[in-house]
Amino acid sequence: MADEVDYEALPTTSVATNMLAGALAGITEHTVMYPLDSVKTRMQVLSPSPQAIYSGVANALSRITTAEGFATLWRGVNSVIVGAGPAHALYFASYEKCKEVFSNMDNGYHHVSHAMAGACATIVSDGLMNPFDVVKQRMQVHGSTYRGVTEAALDIFRKEGLSAFYISYPTTLMMTIPFQSIHFATYEYFRKYLNPSGKYDPKTHIVSGAIAGAAAAALTNPLDVAKTLLQTRGAVVDQTIRHASGLAEAFRLIYQRHGLVGFTMGARARILSHMPATAICWTTYEFMKMILSQQPGFQKEPIQLAETPQG
Template sequence: MAEQIPGQEYEYEALPSNYGLSHNMMAGAFAGIAEHSVMYPVDLLKTRMQILHPTTGGLYTGITNAVSTIYRIEGWRTLWKGVSSVIVGAGPAHAVYFGTYEAVKELAGGNVDDGHHPVAAALSGACATIASDALMNPFDVIKQRMQVHGSVHKSLAQCAKTLYRTEGLQAFYVSYPTTLCMTVPFTATQFVAYESISKFMNPKKDYDPFTHCIAGGLAGAVAAAITTPLDVIKTLLQTRGLATDQEVRSARGLFNAAAIIKRQFGWKGFLRGLRPRIVSTMPSTAICWTSYEMAKAYFKNQMG
């Protein structure tokens, strides 16, 4: 934290005159890579548990069973299969994500005073995810294709080439509308919750890693639970090319995929992977926000 001038209160949220969009983007890129790299194994478990018709070796009864089965049959390294895709995509996507968040929040009046601004937080979060998902969606598709049990894809480039050759460019964006239907409410809910919890825990808005960590984790858990049904639909669309069930392979979009899940598994089908999604999202958002605020504080300190 920058050295406080006697008689002058230090405001963490007050941006220095030479602190610009590029610094928010660098902080966001750092946060995105840190978040996805650390929590990747749990994300892989979530994807596998959401597959509607997995092959025999990919059928699990719970998180513990999934971990032990993967370790016994495929080895520990499998838990990191496809991580290169999120590392390559997460940096630019999160740079855009947090850059957009800070820019829209400023324009919407979210930084004008010490008051609570949930509308500005929700709007900035929604705009941030629309922009970042346009970059991240193809990498997310590649990641999930590599995560599925029995996947023959060995690298990011090989998977991308195969996917483009066999299913065309649309395969990289078939889930984009569904992704936005999930991530817009997820991010809006998360940002409002994060801003609200942070203000309650840290009314002075000082740099406080503990507050950022707890607020980020709780905000992520709430948002994850609410949007799990849409995440199940997204997973179906992004992995349809590997499905053994013909109806799943021919899924055409959000509503058609939802109808397939309802018809084959009932309403409980929309909650597949709920526990690992919450388990992964809580520390994931905690790491993301803590890393972002830490990087932001570092840049401000350098300029102070």
């Protein structure tokens, strides 16, 4: 019988391994749950057309599919595929390296080091991903006529300039830094709590990832609503929204139009999207990191999960 793989002993400092595993994980995460992300974007638009006002996630999915076709839920997915690969490669490579550095300095406060590593990783990856996210959301909104990513990107650049791709970047960072800090700290906590032996266990990655994704998505939704407003401002006719220039103005408009409840717009769709997406992302990442690892003799033996202790 093959020996169990000591998962915690696998090398984690190989940049190439972390980048490739991260790229595959990011693409998988974003594409599988893309329809719910499309619904989330539609529900967060501050001044939607009458045809794009939905009473809930199920209602939105049904109406979009019936009125516009199932393919509409996937509009803009190519932008995510192109951007998510390199962005997540940088994301996970940065995370692993920063986690190693901070863990050597934190005197046992591992949750802090994981949160700090997550924050550093997101600054790097969001700088690359933000333009792709703008194009994606412009293609997701109701009434979008763009036939492809290139057409959308060129049209945005021609009409609004380069700044349109980065107008939301400060807001994105203000959202994703706490999002990823909560996400990574929660994931690492539950991964250790549910699997103290440190053996390779996909169930642990699925559960820990889902919990981490739900918590981070719920707590940062107000900032995501503001980000959507800034990224889709060029797609609405409301001139006040079209001239919104930053987070403070976005918050003011959201509160002015919808009160505090406005900051919860799209929250359910966002949580429903992030729970499985984050679980998929971490499961894919940890599995690919395992496979790509150069531990001697690893590929010659099958992966064996840790046995459950019998009572």
